[in-house]
Amino acid sequence: MMSNGLALLSIFTLSVFVGFEVVSKVSSTLHTPLMSGANAIHGVILVGAIVVADHASNNLELSLALVAIVLATINMVGGFVVTDRMLEMFKAKKK
């Protein structure tokens, strides 16, 4: 049985390789939406922000956590919406 820290480190390492692999063959046509979509994915920090808001034991912690929730929501939702708007426009030639 691995220690928890080591398990997390393994997950991290394997994710690095997956991350390299999935985007290594992207055509430059899609660089902007890809960057924007990846940007939206790291908005998942919202999960962390909600967890720390739940744990908050004083007003300082709570206020900081709530600010983090607002910022993370903007990042996540705004990111996916704007990426969808861009991709909606990428159409193939009408046959």
Added chain:
Amino acid sequence: MSRNLYDLIGLVAAVCFILALKGLSHPKTARRGNLIGAAGATIATLLVFFFTGNKGESEYHSLPLHHFGLILGAVALGLLVGVPAARKVQMTQMPQLVALFNGVGGGAAALVAIVEYLKLGSGASTAAVYATVFTVIVGSVSFSGSIITFAKLQELMTTRPVVFPGGRFLIAANLAGVFAAGGWVINSGGNKPLLVLGGLSLLFGVLFVLPVGGADVPIVISLLNAFTGLTVAASGYVLQTTLLIVAGTLVGASGTILTRLMAEAMGRSLFKTLFGAFTAKPQEASGSAEVRPVKSGSPEDVAILLNYARRVVIVPGFGLAVAQAQHTVREMADVLAAKGIDVAYGIHAVAGRMPGHMNVLLAEANVPYEQLQEMDEVNPTFAQTDVALVIGANDVVNPAAKNSPGCPIYGMPILEVADAANVVFLKRSMRPGFAGIENELLYDPKTTLLFGDAKDTLTKVVSALKNL
């Protein structure tokens, strides 16, 4: 919901993110990929609201979450700001929006780590303290750096590199300060060192981006995007949340690859782009004193040239987008195609203000993506091209990148428009491009210059074409 079920559904969300990035790599699947990513993010977010932990264990707590109302309120506020911003933004302003979204994400990650650190106090494990220090540094740099990037792109401040005397020493001292404060947090803990660390890191983000010139800003956005990903991964480590580690790392890794691809497209090493700015003197636009003869033509001349071509390659630059001429270009391409002329768009990887930006701008004007050809694809075809039509672009076709060592863009791969039988430049004036370098091609005998606003001029070309 028990820990096992929570982790299992979290795994589903992580797989969604991988599929999202995979899907985003092809135009056909990109939109679906993005929606899968959004679904993963939604699952992940809803999941937290139902997590209780296993009965009898220390993490067990009852539902709803503490401060449930405030949390929902904060999410609602984020939606109220984020959705309209994303809906209304002009496609030309996309780079600054991405920069801004990235910055707030980095800020959020830094705050999450700070709050968790405050709560853990002296109970934090060594690894968690290191991860917190990393998160605060990189998250704050990403936040303030993105804000400066946003200000540059939105032209709230100058787009030229901001270099001041002693700047290099200041930034080195700042960096040393950041590391010292990091060491202070690790050794003595407490709130004050953390505050100092955050402050110094914010300052570093500002100093780091200020000397970067307009042309290199896209690389910085991409790099900061990767930074924010890693920040999220590190805060996932602090919170012991697998999903954050996977999502953050994926973005960190893909962002790194993208940054490298971009630096390659500009023909320089990443290191030089980022640190060259600290050593370079600001380039004065080399306004040539001598006036050399150029051949300029009328829209009708260009229409005739196009009308008798077999193959036309359009090379668009940001000037096209500034003039809002994308739709007019597409109209012209349609007219040419109706006459049986082969039309393609040669897109340089760094055309526009971020990599791939030009493709988005043309897609907005309903140009089918099959016509958008990358540099490697289009370069060999210039020899069989009758007319290369360069609209509002300059540096990406400037032969100086090949012929004059020492010029700022030397080494950048360019679109070889000089191989075409005729070259037409649509320009507002003889002013050199973004990088401020004279373009020899403008004086070439086979080059015709068409001066004026791109949209007006193209409209004239289109009507002339229709009358031929």
